[in-house]
Amino acid sequence: NVEAFLGAGLDDTDHTGSDALRAGHGRWVTAVGDDDQGAPVLLETDRGPQPYPFELAGTPSIPMPSLMDAFAACAEAQTLRGDAPAALSVSPALLERLERSVAQAERRVVRLHAEFDQREDPDALRSLGDLVLARYGDVPTGATSATLEDFEGGIVTVELDPSRPAHENAAAYYDRAARSERAADRLPGLIGKAERERDELSDLLRRARDGSVEASEILRRIPELPPAQRRGDDAPLLPYRVYRSSGGLEIRVGRGARHNDDLTFRHSAPDDIWLHARHTAGAHVILRWSGGDNPPSRDLEEAGALAALHSKARTSSSVPVDWTRRKHVRKPRRSAPGAVLPERVKTIFVRPDPALLERLSTSP
Secondary structure (H helix, E strand, O other): OHHHHHOEOOEOOOOOOHHHHHHHHHHHHHHHHOOOOOOOEEEEEOOEEEEEOOOOOOOOEEEOOOHHHHHHHHHHHHHHHOHHHHHHOOOHHHHHHHHHHHHHHHHHHHHHHHHHHOOOOHHHHHHHHHHHHHOHHHOOOOOOEEEEEOOOOOEEEEEOOOOOOHHHHHHHHHHHHHHHHHHHHHHHHHHHHHHHHHHHHHHHHHHHHOOOOOHHHHHHHOOOOOHHHOOOOOOOOOOEEEEEOOOOOEEEEEOOHHHHHHHHHHOOOOOOEEEEEOOOOEOOEEEOOOOOOOOOHHHHHHHHHHHHHOEOOOOOOOEEEEEEEHHHEEOOOOOOOOOOEEOOOEEEEEOOOOHHHHHHEOOO
């Protein structure tokens, strides 16, 4: 109704100035405060009939006995146009599921773009690998970094994994360079596909809101609910997201600080592996494991990478992650949510590769 109160479209006057705004506000105050403003009407707008408590200047309208009669006439007009059946076939719960699917699709697009933009320079990584090999004798054992002279005579600080010898650290730099190049080839196609899926879901949501799509079409397009939520759309979410390691082990990642305690002490077994990024805020992670020995190194590293990705250290190139059996984690009395004391801790160094989030995820 802004144009009607400002008088826009009725003459060639500039309606953006302060005088025009004051005049428009005055007309609005008079309209809403006038008991004798006239009978309710059914406005004839470009989007169809619209019930309204009084006439609007410049908008054709039909007088109605009451506002409720205007609503009834509007509903009848929608039914005659065939709008009502489609609109009624989409329940609020189904519409909410579609909205969540659109939000999830948008997050995936943002995540893929961020992964592409944050790729490491493969040439720079290979140069660091070459430097570590060339200065092999200058790399101290068990160090987290080394200061080396580069090939141009400059000084470079190289980050290292203290658990690996120099040649394995160099190989790790070569592996990171290769992953960066594979990501450069792979991500544009994934981004294009994700953007198309997001746009299709967004269009489906638009049509669902204006009543031009059937529920069956929405159900065919959106992901099926996981078993834990099939009791009904109002069933509460679990306090963790579920991932599956390359070796098939289940990995549970807390959904936030207030859910960490619930995951650690109510949704894990004593012999499960508990992980958390060292010295930073982040999610508790549980690697389901009942074996008496240590879990496979690849599965453990993937669980550690997920812990790093769900922490404030997610943008670091190498993150220390502590792990222990869940039975060695205790909750101090009166401690803050998520605050625990792990014992018999071991540490691994992982690279928080964002591609793992998509590759290992099984949760919405």
